[in-house]
Amino acid sequence: MESSQQLTEYELKRLDNIRRNDQLMASLKIHSKVAELSAASKRQRVGIKSYKVSPEKKPKTETPIVIRRSLRTRGMPPDYSDSKGLGDTVEAADKVSKSPTSSKPSPRTLGPLSVRDAYRGTGSDKLLIERIMEGSKKEHKKFGDKNGGDLMEGVRESGSCLELESLSLNPENIARVVPGKILNVRFFPCSDRRIIVVGNKFGNVGFWDVDSGVQEEDGVYLYHPHPGPVSGISMHKHSLPKIFTSCYDGFIRLMDAGKEVFDLVYSTDDTIYSLSQRSDDVKCLYFSEGSGGLNIWDERVGICSAQWNLHESRINTIDFNSENFNIMATSSSDGTARIWDLRCIGADKPKSLKEVRHKRAVQSAYFSPSGCSLATTSMDDTVGILSGANFDDNSMIKHYNQTGRWISSFRAIWGWDDSYVFIGNMKRGVDVISPAQRRTIFTLQSPHMSAIPCRFDAHPYNVGVLAGATSGGQVYMLTMG
Numbered sequence: 001m002e003s004s005q006q007l008t009e010y011e012l013k014r015l016d017n018i019r020r021n022d023q024l025m026a027s028l029k030i031h032s033k034v035a036e037l038s039a040a041s042k043r044q045r046v047g048i049k050s051y052k053v054s055p056e057k058k059p060k061t062e063t064p065i066v067i068r069r070s071l072r073t074r075g076m077p078p079d080y081s082d083s084k085g086l087g088d089t090v091e092a093a094d095k096v097s098k099s100p101t102s103s104k105p106s107p108r109t110l111g112p113l114s115v116r117d118a119y120r121g122t123g124s125d126k127l128l129i130e131r132i133m134e135g136s137k138k139e140h141k142k143f144g145d146k147n148g149g150d151l152m153e154g155v156r157e158s159g160s161c162l163e164l165e166s167l168s169l170n171p172e173n174i175a176r177v178v179p180g181k182i183l184n185v186r187f188f189p190c191s192d193r194r195i196i197v198v199g200n201k202f203g204n205v206g207f208w209d210v211d212s213g214v215q216e217e218d219g220v221y222l223y224h225p226h227p228g229p230v231s232g233i234s235m236h237k238h239s240l241p242k243i244f245t246s247c248y249d250g251f252i253r254l255m256d257a258g259k260e261v262f263d264l265v266y267s268t269d270d271t272i273y274s275l276s277q278r279s280d281d282v283k284c285l286y287f288s289e290g291s292g293g294l295n296i297w298d299e300r301v302g303i304c305s306a307q308w309n310l311h312e313s314r315i316n317t318i319d320f321n322s323e324n325f326n327i328m329a330t331s332s333s334d335g336t337a338r339i340w341d342l343r344c345i346g347a348d349k350p351k352s353l354k355e356v357r358h359k360r361a362v363q364s365a366y367f368s369p370s371g372c373s374l375a376t377t378s379m380d381d382t383v384g385i386l387s388g389a390n391f392d393d394n395s396m397i398k399h400y401n402q403t404g405r406w407i408s409s410f411r412a413i414w415g416w417d418d419s420y421v422f423i424g425n426m427k428r429g430v431d432v433i434s435p436a437q438r439r440t441i442f443t444l445q446s447p448h449m450s451a452i453p454c455r456f457d458a459h460p461y462n463v464g465v466l467a468g469a470t471s472g473g474q475v476y477m478l479t480m481g
Contacts, residue, residue, distance in 0.1 A: 049175035049208075049218040107203055107227040110267060113253070115260040120204070121222045128207055128221045132257040135190040135240050162420065162464065164432055166480045169446040173477040177206035177220055181408055182455060182469035183230055189237040191461035196477065197243065198469055199230025205245055205255070208475055225253050225262040232275025232287065237460070239282045246275040246287055252297070266297055266304075276318035280325045288315030292332065308350050311336065317364045317411070323371035327353075331365035337376045337384070339391060354391050356384055363401075364411035368418040373435060375421050377401065377412045383423065385435045395438050400426060407471045408454035416463045424453040430468060430478070449476060 007015075025031065105117050119125055178200040188195035194210040203226035212219030228249035235243050243255040244265075252266040252275070270290035277285060284305070285297040292311035295304045311332035321327035331337045338352035345351075358378035365376045374391060376384035382396040401410045403426070412423040412433065421433040428449045432442040453468030453476055464480030 049220055107225055107251075108249075109264075111264055113225055113262040113264070115223070115255070115257075115262065118223045118225045118262050119221070120224050121220070123217065125221045127212070127217065128209060129257050129260065131193060131195070131209060132188070132241060135188065135193060135195075162415065162417075163480060164420070164442040167430075167432075167442075167444050167464075167466075167478055168480075169444075169448050169476050169478050171448050173210070173479065174448060175208050175210075175218070175220055175475055176473045177208045177475050178202075178204045178222060178473045180204075180473055181406075181471040182473060182475070183408055184233045185455045185457050185467050185469040185475065186233045186235060187457050187459045187465075187467060188240070189235055189460050190240065194459065194462065194465065194477070196457075196467050196475055197233055197235070198475060199226075199233050199245060200473065201229040203227050203230060203247055203249075205230060205233070205243075210477055223255075223262075225255070226251060231271075231273050234275050234277045234285065236277050236282050237279070244275060244277070244285060246272040248272065250289075252285065252287065265299070265302070271314070273314045274316055274318050276320065278320050278325045279322065286318050286328070288318060288330075290314075292334070294318070294330065308345055308347070310338065310340070310350055310352075313361075316362065317366065319366045321367050321371040322369060327367075327371075329365040329367060329374055331362040331376060333361040335360060335362060335378075337362045337365035337374070339374065339386075354386070356386060356394060358382065358384065363409045364413075366411075366413055368414045369416060370418050373414075373418055375412050375414060375435075377410055377423065379409070383412050383421065383433060385421075385438070387435065395435075397433055397435075397438050397440075399423060399431065399433070399440070402426075403452075403454065407452055408469075410454055411456070413456045413458060415458050415466070422456050422458070422466060424456070424468065426452060428452050430456075430466075444478070450474070 105113060107113065115125070177196070177198050179202060181201045182198045183201060184199040186197045188197060196208045196210065198206045200206070203224055205223045205225055207221040209219035225245065226247035226249065228247045230245055230247050232246040233243070241257040244252060245255065246252045248271045250268040250270055250272055251264060252272065253262045254265050255262050268289055273288045275285065275287045283299045286294065287297065288294050292309050292313055292315060294308050294310050294315060296306040297303070298305040310330055311334050313332050313334035315330050315332050317331045319329045326342045328340045328342055329337065330340065335358050337356045339354040340350070340352050356376060358376070359380035361379045363377045363379065365374060367374055373385060373387040378384065379401055381398060381401050383399045385395045385397065387393045403409050410424050412421045414421055419434065421435060423431050423433065425431050425443065427445070428451065430444040430453060431440045433439070434441045451470035451472045451474055453470055455469045457467045459465035466478040468476040468478060
């Protein structure tokens with residue numbers, strides 16, 4: 001009572017207000033609601049597969065620290081008769097500097113890099129190597145017997161019969177394959193397995209064997225063969241043990257599963273931005289180098305057999321027509337996508353068969369499965385569709401493509417026929433565009449997508465299986481049915 005009498009009128013009123021506010025908060029149960037919302041907002045990551053980086057191994061022999069101390073600091077009189085003290089110290093230092101270390105060779109090494117030295121995962125990658133080799137011994141017919149044959153016959157006879165509404169993402173079909181931003185994603189061209197290969201901005205190449213089936217293994221394997229961002233991945237269906245990868249630091253390496261080595265096949269001081277192969281040619285690599293240059297590297301002679309300057313800026317993608325392998329499409333940051341005939345490209349002034357102009361950089365240009373259409377993706381917020389005789393029909397479909405610097409740019413890809421184009425959106429979903437209707441006709445939103453899928457690849461044999469890669473290292477495998 002005495003303490004309350006000592007308080008001023010203002011302080012008494014303040015205490016009364018606090019008491020009333022507490023009573024109001026208690027009646028509205030605000031504190032309990034806040035706790036419920038906080039718990040609901042936390043993302044659940046239970047069950048998501050992830051790469052595991054092996055811990056750094058300490059050298060077997062610890063490096064001794066040589067401390068030179070004078071006789072004076074040790075409280076001893078000088079010994080003029082013995083001058084070996086300094087010599088012993090230098091000799092000990094020489095032994096230390098020559099002591100072997102257990103550090104792995106650098107990806108910058110100008111030469112072959114063994115698969116063992118490049119491996120960064122835990123456990124063994126023996127199962128992956130075995131499965132790659134097994135796949136190379138089998139005959140893979142396009143759209144295999146699992147679910148592709150009957151479906152594709154229906155597509156050819158009466159148009160697409162894909163059920164877009166059945167496209168979904170299951171929690172077990174999510175894995176974090178590499179750390180950081182994924183720049184490239186490819187399905188291993190094998191009809192009886194689903195293996196996804198990705199490359200990231202740190203120079204890592206990751207494999208996800210979705211059909212691993214081994215309880216102790218999650219099917220994720222991580223390698224580090226490059227010193228810079230991986231700009232291209234190429235696997236030829238007639239040479240499955242060989243996987244080519246390129247990086248911005250000017251290296252092209254060949255992962256030969258049979259020899260278990262990442263061999264260096266080409267190096268340059270310029271940046272390599274993209275990589276591709278023709279379906280009818282196992283021996284040649286097509287890659288973009290520097291500002292607008294395109295090279296053909298021939299494995300049989302080990303040198304570049306042709307070089308052209310096709311654009312005024314970097315070439316972002318290279319693609320070949322499935323019906324005529326001599327027809328090639330390139331996209332460039334100079335704002336154009338061009339179609340070329342490899343049989344008549346002039347050495348001095350190359351002339352394209354067709355050119356489509358966008359207002360800003362063109363991130364991709366891909367032919368449709370039939371080879372009759374071309375889809376381009378540009379930073380001017382459009383997806384272009386070229387079709388008709390000589391690709392004369394050109395339509396621009398609006399699509400928001402501003403991903404910013406931290407997220408990989410969108411690149412629209414075709415599915416398993418000419419009916420649909422798939423592309424990511426900024427709302428953590430996948431948009432399906434109909435070239436015939438010239439608009440987005442379906443959008444997949446899944447609660448399991450915690451990041452924006454930016455780069456895609458459609459399985460070459462299993463219709464309805466689509467891989468989407470994010471800038472956080474996750475890979476989503478979407479399925480139909």
